[in-house]
Amino acid sequence: MDKKALQSLILSEKKQRDTVILAHTYQAPEIIDIADFAGDSYALSVEAQKYDAKRIIVCGVRFMAETVKILSPEKTVILPVSQASCPMADNITPQQVIDFKEKHPDYVAVAYVNTTAQVKAQVDVCVTSSSVIKIVKGLEQDKILFLPDGNLGAYVAKHVPEKEIVIWDGCCPVHDGVTAQDVIDAKAKHPNAVVAVHPECKPEVVEIADMVGSTSEIIKYAKAHEGEVIIGTERGVVDYLEEKNPQGKYIQLRADKLTCKDMKITRLQDVYQSVIGISGEKIEMDEDLRIAAKRSIDNMLKYGG
Numbered sequence: 001m002d003k004k005a006l007q008s009l010i011l012s013e014k015k016q017r018d019t020v021i022l023a024h025t026y027q028a029p030e031i032i033d034i035a036d037f038a039g040d041s042y043a044l045s046v047e048a049q050k051y052d053a054k055r056i057i058v059c060g061v062r063f064m065a066e067t068v069k070i071l072s073p074e075k076t077v078i079l080p081v082s083q084a085s086c087p088m089a090d091n092i093t094p095q096q097v098i099d100f101k102e103k104h105p106d107y108v109a110v111a112y113v114n115t116t117a118q119v120k121a122q123v124d125v126c127v128t129s130s131s132v133i134k135i136v137k138g139l140e141q142d143k144i145l146f147l148p149d150g151n152l153g154a155y156v157a158k159h160v161p162e163k164e165i166v167i168w169d170g171c172c173p174v175h176d177g178v179t180a181q182d183v184i185d186a187k188a189k190h191p192n193a194v195v196a197v198h199p200e201c202k203p204e205v206v207e208i209a210d211m212v213g214s215t216s217e218i219i220k221y222a223k224a225h226e227g228e229v230i231i232g233t234e235r236g237v238v239d240y241l242e243e244k245n246p247q248g249k250y251i252q253l254r255a256d257k258l259t260c261k262d263m264k265i266t267r268l269q270d271v272y273q274s275v276i277g278i279s280g281e282k283i284e285m286d287e288d289l290r291i292a293a294k295r296s297i298d299n300m301l302k303y304g305g
Ligand code: SF4
Pocket: 061, 085, 086, 087, 088, 089, 114, 172, 173, 174, 175, 234, 260, 261, 262, 263
């Protein structure tokens, strides 16, 4: 079956089966095309709560489907491909968070939303890359434990120097692979272009960029910019911009490095099979775990809203 036919089939089946499809912006364009909503990880969870549908298919990685389940427990949440997981989120265990907190008893634990439900359950507040500075500034405490992304932690520490921030040594292997030399080379090739990067990139990359922001902030910036923009985040963002704003000029910074294989593992066929109920993983979550994890997300809304 060709792509268009499969997309039509998905659209008609999802309607009949009271199903909504949410897709992260890093997903393949043919999946974003048939999604009811596309956005960053936090936007997906917030959006999920607005639909009446009984079933939500989350095209992204596991922590995103979990976050949707935490906020919409009454809905059936499906991750089309079980192996789609975030290496950064998987790289820190709940026990490591407990140990980290025990070593720093008078610190408040702040976690990036790119974490498992078990890790969210161990921390005081979650943050997104767009809300992290506001939230850390707004916390009453001056001593902060930040996890799991060391690059995002360094970015926060630079912007909130008045607080003492102890940072976990983790990273997103996709964004962390970009070097300052990659940016210098891209600028030499496109001297009139501006560079927009995600704060999951290394500090020396962030330092020489013209703009630093979350996925949605980069999209907004690139759409508004008149000339060429070099995009320093996962390549799905350039695909998204080229489709939604074709008059813009976008240059992908190191496509070979900025491709998240976990984000690309989901194919249109997997989405179809999830919609008709023959594959995909139903996210199950213990209610105690869900309530504990939700507390840190509720605090994110309290301090970041
Ligand atoms: S791009 Fe990085 S943070 Fe996002 S899912 Fe892939 S590994 Fe995880």
